[in-house]
Amino acid sequence: MNVLSKAHAQELDANDSLAHFRNEFHLPVIDGKQTLYFTGNSLGLMPKLAEKYLQEELEDWKNWGVEGHFHARRPWMPYHEFFSESLSKLVGAKPEEVVVMGSLTNNLHLLMVSFFRPEGKRTKILCEAKAFPSDQYALASQLRYHGLDPKEHLIEVGPREGEHHIRKEDFMAAIDAHGEEIAMMMIGGVNYYTGQVMDMKHLTAYAQNKGITVGWDLAHGAGNIDIKLHDWNVDFAAWCHYKYINSGPGATAGYFVHERHHGKADIPRFEGWWGHDKETRFEMPETFKPIPTAEAWQLSNVPVMAMAPLRASLDLFDKAGVENLRAKSRKLTGYLQEVLEFVAEESGSNFEIITPVEERGAQISLLVHGYGRPLFDYLMEHGVIADWREPNVIRMAPVPLYNNFEDIRAFGEILLNYLKAQQA
Numbered sequence: 001m002n003v004l005s006k007a008h009a010q011e012l013d014a015n016d017s018l019a020h021f022r023n024e025f026h027l028p029v030i031d032g033k034q035t036l037y038f039t040g041n042s043l044g045l046m047p048k049l050a051e052k053y054l055q056e057e058l059e060d061w062k063n064w065g066v067e068g069h070f071h072a073r074r075p076w077m078p079y080h081e082f083f084s085e086s087l088s089k090l091v092g093a094k095p096e097e098v099v100v101m102g103s104l105t106n107n108l109h110l111l112m113v114s115f116f117r118p119e120g121k122r123t124k125i126l127c128e129a130k131a132f133p134s135d136q137y138a139l140a141s142q143l144r145y146h147g148l149d150p151k152e153h154l155i156e157v158g159p160r161e162g163e164h165h166i167r168k169e170d171f172m173a174a175i176d177a178h179g180e181e182i183a184m185m186m187i188g189g190v191n192y193y194t195g196q197v198m199d200m201k202h203l204t205a206y207a208q209n210k211g212i213t214v215g216w217d218l219a220h221g222a223g224n225i226d227i228k229l230h231d232w233n234v235d236f237a238a239w240c241h242y243k244y245i246n247s248g249p250g251a252t253a254g255y256f257v258h259e260r261h262h263g264k265a266d267i268p269r270f271e272g273w274w275g276h277d278k279e280t281r282f283e284m285p286e287t288f289k290p291i292p293t294a295e296a297w298q299l300s301n302v303p304v305m306a307m308a309p310l311r312a313s314l315d316l317f318d319k320a321g322v323e324n325l326r327a328k329s330r331k332l333t334g335y336l337q338e339v340l341e342f343v344a345e346e347s348g349s350n351f352e353i354i355t356p357v358e359e360r361g362a363q364i365s366l367l368v369h370g371y372g373r374p375l376f377d378y379l380m381e382h383g384v385i386a387d388w389r390e391p392n393v394i395r396m397a398p399v400p401l402y403n404n405f406e407d408i409r410a411f412g413e414i415l416l417n418y419l420k421a422q423q424a
């Protein structure tokens with residue numbers, strides 16, 4: 001059967017036990033046309049419940065004023081705690097190891113205050129080449145903050161000549177070669193550009209074995225792939241909630257600190273009152289007493305309005321189940337791969353899939369030699385929302401909570417039409 005046949009996609013959708021979750025989201029309609037949305041890796045769609053939850057907080061503020069801290073439907077005082085259980089399942093942690101707070105880059109900096117502590121010969125940071133720009137700035141500025149020159153103290157591992165993704169053994173070789181000089185390894189768990197999933201379990205153990213502290217940026221991992229931060233013994237991690245976790249633009253982010261670092265007095269930390277012991281917080285004692293969980297890294301009382309949409313999204317993850325979502329995600333992305341291969345063959349086109357099949361989550365990145373921007377503009381005109389990275393990469397991520405097989409089929413047809421017209 002033709003992979004682009006409607007009947008085939010319809011059958012795949014009919015057999016999808018998670019198909020009904022699509023109705024829980026607002027799918028963008030632009031210029032009167034329902035879009036084919038493939039940018040859940042950039043900004044996840046809005047769960048319908050988000051509006052209700054946000055409205056409830058506004059009403060409680062209206063009705064209770066300051067008393068809402070205790071009497072709101074979800075009291076604001078412990079508000080961040082309502083997320084821990086659900087969120088911990090998305091990153092494989094204990095509830096007391098995860099906290100919703102701030103933004104991703106903020107949290108990375110705060111965590112590095114504790115976990116990047118250059119000392120003696122151990123002064124370097126190991127990361128991936130061409131990391132997401134914000135991570136590059138964060139790492140370089142952390143080094144400079146400690147009086148260290150990034151040119152000398154940032155070790156970057158990149159793809160080999162002619163390859164697109166980074167080999168695990170090349171990270172291991174860098175650890176072998178420089179292990180004694182590396183204080184911290186901080187890498188994106190899923191590369192934002194190629195979609196490559198790193199072997200976090202193995203690399204964490206390999207680096208820690210050489211005395212290196214290990215952190216992961218899970219911006220493209222959380223809500224996308226299987227993660228077991230606790231079992232992998234990861235030291236710390238941070239991620240955002242507006243990509244695969246569908247909590248809205250600039251949504252309040254999340255972080256993880258492994259329990260073996262909890263309740264320790266000898267970890268330097270930037271402190272704030274929301275990290276202080278809950279029993280005595282309002283006695284306002286002079287001395288900071290850290291909460292014996294990851295909450296010790298919290299600074300401020302929580303932005304309730306900014307956090308309400310996250311509750312809506314986590315409800316859906318809880319209902320669907322992380323493993324079911326992952327299973328559907330594999331099928332969706334597998335189908336996208338099939339469609340792309342079919343289209344390449346039918347059209348005689350030479351675009352390249354640069355995401356490794358064996359190491360991927362939802363995303364597939366396409367290198368479209370020679371088509372460039374006109375192809376992307378054509379897709380946009382036909383209602384396909386994908387993500388364009390200069391000079392010639394299109395990133396697409398079908399998301400199991402709201403994308404379906406028909407989205408992918410329809411996209412394949414549009415792409416094929418364009419490429420065929422180019423050959424004519």
Ligand SMILES: *Cc1c(COP(=O)(O)O)cnc(C)c1O
Binds near residue numbers: 104105192219
């Ligand atoms: C999306 C993303 C960011 C964005 O950082 P913010 O602080 O949320 O603006 C940072 N790092 C990576 C790897 C990302 O994918």
